[in-house]
Amino acid sequence: MLKMQNVSKIYRTDLIETHALRNLSVEVSAGEFVAVSGPSGSGKTTFLNIAGLLEEFEAGTYHLDGEDVSRLSDNQRSRLRNEKIGFIFQSFNLIPDLDVFDNVDVPLRYRRLRAADRRERITNALELVGLASRMKHMPSQLSGGQQQRVAIARAIAGDPAFLLADEPTGNLDSLMARQVMDLLEQINDMGTTIVLVTHDPELARRAHRNVHIVDGQVSDLMIQGPRSTTGGGSGAEGAFEAQPA
C-alpha cells in the first residue's frame, strides 16, 4: 500500500537547512493500522505530509498503491489524494461557512460524481459516525468530538484506500478521544488502512504496529497484536524496514 524507501526532506531558508527526514523507510500494508509516534519536531508531520502527497521530497522513493509518486504532476497528485487518501486533522479543519453535509461533500465535489451518488455516500458516512441527524448543522453548533466525527466522515466518504490521521484526538477530552479511536478501529476493521500520528502512547498501543521517528529517522518499532491494550502482542502482519537510531 505505502512504501517509502530512503526518503529525505530538507527545509531550506536563507540561513538554515533543516533535515526533517533522513533516509526514512517505512512500509505499510493494506489493511494495517499503524501508529507513528515521536518527540516534537521529529518529523512525524513531515512524514505524514509526504505520505499524503502534500509535500515533495528531495531523495528516495515513495510508492503509493504500487504507483511511483515522484513522477506525478500536481494534477495527478491531487487526483490521487482525492481518490485514495483521506485526511483527519488535529484541529478538525472543517470549513465554518459550510454545514455538515457540505463539509463532507467537499472531497466528493472534485470527483465529478452525480449529485445522487454524492448524497448517498455522504449519508452513509454520517450514519457510520452517528451524525446523520446533524446534516444541516454548522460546525460551530457541534462539540469537538462531533466535529472530529464529521471530519472522519469527510475522510471516508470517498472510500479511500487509506486514512492519514494527524493527532486526531489532540483537541479532545479522554472520553471523546476514546470514541474517535473506536470509530477508527471500526473503519480499519472494514478494510481501510490507517496511519495515525500521535503523542499518546495509550492510543498508539491500539494500533497494529508502532513506528517511532526521531530526528527524521525511524528509530524504533514495536510490533503488537491488533487492538492490544497492554502494549505487547504477536501475530503482527506487514513488513517494514528501520534505520538504526
Added chain:
Amino acid sequence: MIGYYIRLALKSFRRTCGLTLLMGASIALGIAVSVATVSVYHLLAGNPIWWKNDRLYAVTMDNWPPRAMLPSPPPGVDLALGPSQLTYQDAMHLFASAIPARKVVMYKTRGVLSGGTARKLPLRAIARVTSADFFAMFDVPFLYGTGWNAAADRAPKPIIVLSKEENQKLFGGEDSVGRTIRWNDREFRVVGVLDDWLPRPKFYDINNGPVLPPEDAYIPWGWGATLELPTAGDVECLTLGSLKTFRDFLNSECNWIQMWVELPRRSQRERMETLMNAYWSDQHTRSRFTAPRNNHLTNVADWLAEHQVLGDDEHLLLIFGFAFFAVCVVNVVGLVLAKFLGRAGTSGLRRALGANRGHIIVQHITETAVLALGAALVGLALAEGCMWVLARGIALVNSNGTEAAAHMHFDMWSFLWATSLALVAAVAAGLYPAWRVARLPPASYLKSQ
C-alpha cells in the same frame, strides 16, 4: 461545478460583507464612469450606417470666392473643405442626373402640426423637406405604411410621414396611415409612420446638430418651393445678393441644401465626378465657382471625420473613462489578494482533499466574476444617472439640447460594454490573487486552519 463555486462565492460575500461592498463599489464606480463615457463617445462617434459606407456620398461643390478674398474664419472652421451644403440651383442641376442609384436633396423646416385625434392643441414640429429616396437610401424603418415616390415629389402630393414619437402624440400611437393632419395651414395625408430610428450622429445633416434626433415629420421635396418653406438649418451665404423674396433665396449663392447620392459601383462614382467637374467648368465660364475646383463625393466615415464630429475632447474623455476603470480595478486587486490570502487555509484544505490548482483558480475567479457582474448592474444604474445629469447639463447650455437630452440614455450597446468590462475586471482583479493562492503549499496552511 460552476454552480457550486457561485454558491461558495455568495457564502464568502456574506462572511466578509464590508470588504465585498468595498470591492463591489470600486468596480461599480469604474464601470459607471467608463460606460457613461463610452455611451457619450458612441453617441457622437459611431458611423450609424457603416454597412453602406462605400456607397453613400455627400455631394459638395465649392461656390465660395477664392480664400484670399475671405476674412479669417472662426476657430474650428476649415475653409479648405468648402461649403458642406449646396445652393438650390446646384442641387437641382445635380439632382436631375440619372447616374446615382438613389439621390436625395433635403433641408429642414419648422412648422406646426395639428388635427390629430389624440391631441387638440397644435404641436410645434420640425419637418424634413426631402425627395423620395431619403427613406430607402438611409434604411429608415417604417412602423406603418411607406414613403413616397418621385412623382409625389414633382406634383407635389399633400402627403406626410410622421416619426413614431410624433404619431404617438397626434394619434396615440395607432396606425394613422390614411388620416389627415395639418402642416401649418395645409392638410396632408399620412402615408407612413417611422419605427424607432436614431442614427447617432445624425450624419445626413451634420450642420444642424449631429446629436439631435431625427425630424418629427417628412414631406415631399416639391413643397419647399411651392409653400416657400423657410429653412430651419444652417445657411452659409458668403456672397450676398438681393434676398427679398423666397425666389431670390432659391437663386442665391447661399448654401442650405443637403445632397446625398448612392453610388454602389466605382464606375458610377467616376461618372458622377465627371458630371460635377463638367458642371463646375460650365459655371466657371459663367463667372460662378471662382475658386479653384473643389468638388467632393465624401463617404459617411470621412464626412464625420472632416467635420470633426469627434474632437480631441471626446477622445480624451474616452481615455479618461478607461483609465479610471483601470485604476479602480488595480485598487480591487489588492483587496482581492488580501481576501484570498486571508483564507489560504481553506484553500489549502481543499487542495488536501483533492482540489488541483485549476479548481482553486476557477473557484476564485468565479467569485470575482460574480462580484464584478453584480457590480456591473450597479454600475449601469450609476451610468444611467451620470447620463441623466449630463443630458440635463446639455439641455441647459444648448438651445437644441432638450431634444438631445431626451435621447441620452444607455442602450444594449452600453449593457454589453458593462458586461464585458465586468468580466475583464473579474479576470484582471482575480487572476493574480487566485494564482497566488493556488500555488501555496497546502501543508503550510493546514495546521493553522
